[in-house]
Amino acid sequence: MNNKNGFEIPDFTRSPAVDKVGVEERVSRFQKRSIKNESKMQGLRMALNMIDLTTLEGKDTPGKVRQMCYKAQHLHDVYSGLPTVAAVCVYPSMVKIAKQEVKGSGVKVASVSTAFPSGQAPLDVKIMDTKFAVDQGADEIDMVISRGRFLSADYNFVFDEIATIKEVCGKARLKVILETGELVTLDNVRRASDIAMYAGADFIKTSTGKIQPAATMQVTYTMLEAIRDFMNATGKQIGMKPAGGISNSKLALHNLVMVNETLGSKWLTNEWFRFGASSLANDVLMQIMKAETGVYQSSDYFAID
Amino acid sequence: MAAKKTINQGVEWNYSPALESTSHVKLKSxxxxxxxxxxxxxxxxxxxxxxxxxxxxxxxxxxxxxxxxxxxxxxxxxxxxxxxxxxxxxxxxxxxxxxxxxxxxxxxxxxxxxxxxxxxxxxxxxxxxxxxxxxxxxxxxxxxxxxxxxxxxxxxxxxxxxxxxxxxxxxxxxxxxxxxxxxxxxxxxxxxxxxxxxxxxxxxxxxxxxxxxxxxxxxxxxxxxxxxxxxxxxxxxxxxxxxxxxxxxxxxxxxxxxxxxxxxxxxxGGKSANIIMDDAPIDQAVEGIVNGIFFNQGHVCCAGSRLFVQEGVAEKVIEKLKHRMDSLIVGDPLDKNTDIGAINSKDQLDIINGYVKIGNAEGAEMYQPKCKLPKSGFYCPPTLFMDVAQSSRLVQEEIFGPVLTIQTFRTVDEVLQKANNTPFGLAAGIWTDKGSRIFNLTTKLRAGVIWANTYNKFDPTSPFGGYxxxxxxxxxxxxxxxxxxxxx
The missing domain is CATH 3.40.605.10 (Aldehyde Dehydrogenase; Chain A, domain 1)
Structure with a gap:
């Protein structure tokens, strides 16, 4: 079977096996890399520039979203020369406001959709949800897969749903959230990654942030290997977004080491790698200021929008 | 500080030196x-x-x-x-x-x-x-x-x-x-x-x-x-x-x-076989190959120095192995980021280089990543020899360095025969997703230590020794x- 992208769709029941113990061992090697001095500063700046600053709460207000959008472009104005974050990530109802606030800054607006976070809605609702977000001006759509269908091995359903949403996205880039905390095994993570990429994902993303565990390095590593295999098989580059749980600089740097050594420097840009996080930015800022001034500043010196 | 341009192209990211301090070390002259x-x-x-x-x-x-x-x-x-x-x-x-x-x-x-x-x-x-x-x-x-x-x-x-x-x-x-x-x-x-x-x-x-x-x-x-x-x-x-x-x-x-x-x-000594079956978790097997042969510069008596890969996955395994080798850092042993350090002595380096020369003379296809080696000291880049014969000296003799030979096989019988066809019998590794296959192979391999889906694991409670x-x-x-x- 060939899809319209011109590559053959594999049998997803035969996705490569993943050995958890081996993955843990590989990940521990990334964690042992010691990132110092200039490479640390370069890594921290990269991390800042890859953040999707996120607020996904029922109690979000236009005011909160505006403030977050300001922060996205002015991370820490007392220190000049810092990059902006990559994007802000909000619910569809907040897209329009966010879009106005970040206008001209290069910061993208990402919207979750498809009945985020559970995905428990019929397809036509998911299509409308996505269409609304795109019409409001979302540059990127973060959809969730139907985990229930996936776990009952209805892979065609999951594939078709992603492919349909991809069509609705138009020019917006599609990130597919696997919600790996509900998939449980790394074999499942690998299979879901393959399905998402072949169905048309531009990015694959670990989690909604609503379920634990979220973006563990083991899960992210498994997805990075899937991306590498997909690139080798089809020539198409896919982005990666670990989301949820990456709250400090050290973890962010270890993630970047993992990307660097698994996929290569081609992925070390916010075109192809993102952190879905809300509290990471301030920790990175704190580390940058420590490197600049030699002393740690209290968290009260960093704005918490 | 001038405003820096936002990074939007992937850039090279090389790790700065991270040397372990030697100031606390007390050595007599x-x-x-x-x-x-x-x-x-x-x-x-x-x-x-x-x-x-x-x-x-x-x-x-x-x-x-x-x-x-x-x-x-x-x-x-x-x-x-x-x-x-x-x-x-x-x-x-x-x-x-x-x-x-x-x-x-x-x-x-x-x-x-x-x-x-x-x-x-x-x-x-x-x-x-x-x-x-x-x-x-x-x-x-x-x-x-x-x-x-x-x-x-x-x-x-x-x-x-x-x-x-x-x-x-x-x-x-x-x-x-x-x-x-x-x-x-x-x-x-x-x-x-x-x-x-x-x-x-x-x-x-x-x-x-x-x-x-x-x-x-x-x-x-x-x-x-x-x-x-x-x-x-x-x-x-x-x-x-x-x-x-x-x-x-x-x-x-x-x-x-x-x-x-x-x-x-x-x-x-040893010349241990590391066997990759076609249903193995490939990425983890590749990591196991690297740990098997490049751990301690290959100066390991139980090093997985003979790699056997089942035909169907050979191409993929070799391609992934080369990619992984490209990310190995060879250099100062005291740098916390170094993956492969110095060869123990000039004598040992000469022995290893001698085998590399033999491999090239035999016409085996060689792969070494393009890594920079330090100017002084004894170093050898990680090395693969592909398509080597069972009768090659590279397969027969212990090299005791970061040199791996690769042979392919079709059936379990064939790999058992070749894996056991050696004067040594210290260790072996098996990579497969199938438990029954592990037990079948472990009972027939003539080696003192056999690892399944891992390699070079040691513990004081576990006996170690050879055939x-x-x-x-x-x-x-x-x-x-x-x-x-x-x-x-």
Missing amino acids: KYDLYIDGKWVKPQSKKYFKTINPANEDVLAEVAHANEKDVDLAVKAARKAYRNVWSKMAPSERAKYIYRIARLMQERARELAVIESLDAGKVIRESRDVDVPLACNHFFYYAGWADKLEYAFPNRKVEALGVAGQIIPWNFPLLMAAWKIAPALAAGNTVVLKPAETTPLTALKLAEIIHDAGLPSGVVNIVTGYGDTGASIVNHPDVDKIAFTGSTGVGKIIQKAIAGTHKKSTLEL KESGFGREGGLQGLGAYLKMN
């Missing part, structure tokens, strides 16, 4: 022999230099023990055995061994740095593998010291007496621990000779043993070359020879002690304890 609880000048009056293979700097001068020195050491060990160690309550012996273990832990960082300086091994490994494992061996065997009758139920056990122990340069401190810990726990006294290129951590261990207050003469450390080792082997009052090293020397030792009362355990020319006897676990006991 000259080391004497540790005999009878004292540092004594060698009768030979000779000293030799030990160098850092990463830059060829001299680290220290070390005494070269001759026959007379060894005789003094054996006499001290005999006296200590007769008068003190064999009479001591086993629970008291255990306390000393625990104390050694704890002191090693306290000085773990210093031991790790010295190991990296003297042996060229990367600090990540000496810090995370060698030193912790060495400590664990002492802890493990300390626990057995007063439980020997339970270790071997219904047997009457008794120490052998004086153990002569000769260890190699690939895991200097760890091998000293493998040898000394079970010998002491079983109630023996020890004369140990470290390898001539890596004597420093054994000498540091002598300092620790001294600080632990171990009775004089229970452990004696004599440094030197092969002639020193020969003096130990040939000394009439040694009851047991424990040797880890090359098969060539192992054969000499066996000839020398034939017809004597000396017991022996020999842990010799055929890989030697006999086991170290580690109860078997390793039994090797230092007379059993009636």
Whole structure:
């Protein structure tokens, strides 16, 4: 079977096996890399520039979203020369406001959709949800897969749903959230990654942030290997977004080491790698200021929008 | 500071040097022999230099023990055995061994740095593998010291007496621990000779043993070359020879002690098969291949130096292996990011390069990543040889360096035949998602240690040793304890 992208769709029941113990061992090697001095500063700046600053709460207000959008472009104005974050990530109802606030800054607006976070809605609702977000001006759509269908091995359903949403996205880039905390095994993570990429994902993303565990390095590593295999098989580059749980600089740097050594420097840009996080930015800022001034500043010196 | 342009293109990200500090390391410029609880000048009056293979700097001068020195050491060990160690309550012996273990832990960082300086091994490994494992061996065997009758139920056990122990340069401190810990726990006294290129951590261990207050003469450390080792082997009052090293020397030792009362355990060379079945988790298998052959620069007797890949996945495995090799960092062993350090000595580098030359002359396809090697010191990039014949010297002989041969196979029978078709039999690895296949292969492979879906894993509780020319006897676990006991 060939899809319209011109590559053959594999049998997803035969996705490569993943050995958890081996993955843990590989990940521990990334964690042992010691990132110092200039490479640390370069890594921290990269991390800042890859953040999707996120607020996904029922109690979000236009005011909160505006403030977050300001922060996205002015991370820490007392220190000049810092990059902006990559994007802000909000619910569809907040897209329009966010879009106005970040206008001209290069910061993208990402919207979750498809009945985020559970995905428990019929397809036509998911299509409308996505269409609304795109019409409001979302540059990127973060959809969730139907985990229930996936776990009952209805892979065609999951594939078709992603492919349909991809069509609705138009020019917006599609990130597919696997919600790996509900998939449980790394074999499942690998299979879901393959399905998402072949169905048309531009990015694959670990989690909604609503379920634990979220973006563990083991899960992210498994997805990075899937991306590498997909690139080798089809020539198409896919982005990666670990989301949820990456709250400090050290973890962010270890993630970047993992990307660097698994996929290569081609992925070390916010075109192809993102952190879905809300509290990471301030920790990175704190580390940058420590490197600049030699002393740690209290968290009260960093704005918490 | 000027506004910096936002990064939107992937950029090269090279890790800055992250050197482990050496400021806390205390090395003397000259080391004497540790005999009878004292540092004594060698009768030979000779000293030799030990160098850092990463830059060829001299680290220290070390005494070269001759026959007379060894005789003094054996006499001290005999006296200590007769008068003190064999009479001591086993629970008291255990306390000393625990104390050694704890002191090693306290000085773990210093031991790790010295190991990296003297042996060229990367600090990540000496810090995370060698030193912790060495400590664990002492802890493990300390626990057995007063439980020997339970270790071997219904047997009457008794120490052998004086153990002569000769260890190699690939895991200097760890091998000293493998040898000394079970010998002491079983109630023996020890004369140990470290390898001539890596004597420093054994000498540091002598300092620790001294600080632990171990009775004089229970452990004696004599440094030197092969002639020193020969003096130990040939000394009439040694009851047991424990040797880890090359098969060539192992054969000499066996000839020398034939017809004597000396017991022996020999842990010799290897040419271990690492077998990748087509249903294996490929990415993890590739990591296992890397750990199997590039761990400690391939200076591992159980290194997975012969890779067998099932035909259907061979292309993919090789492509992924090359990619993984490209990310390995070769360089200063003290840099925390270095994956492959320095080759232990000029001699060993020459041997490895000799085999690389043979491989090229045989016309095997070679792959080496384009990594920059340091200008001074002894270095060899990770190397693959593809499409080699079973009859190639690269497949037949132990290279003891970061050189891997790759052969493909179609059926289980074929790979079993080829994997077992070697004079050695130390270790093997199997990679498959199917449990039944693991059990089938492990029962038919002729090797002392077989790992499934992992490689190069060691634990004090697990016996280690070989078949055929890989030697006999086991170290580690109860078997390793039994090797230092007379059993009636």
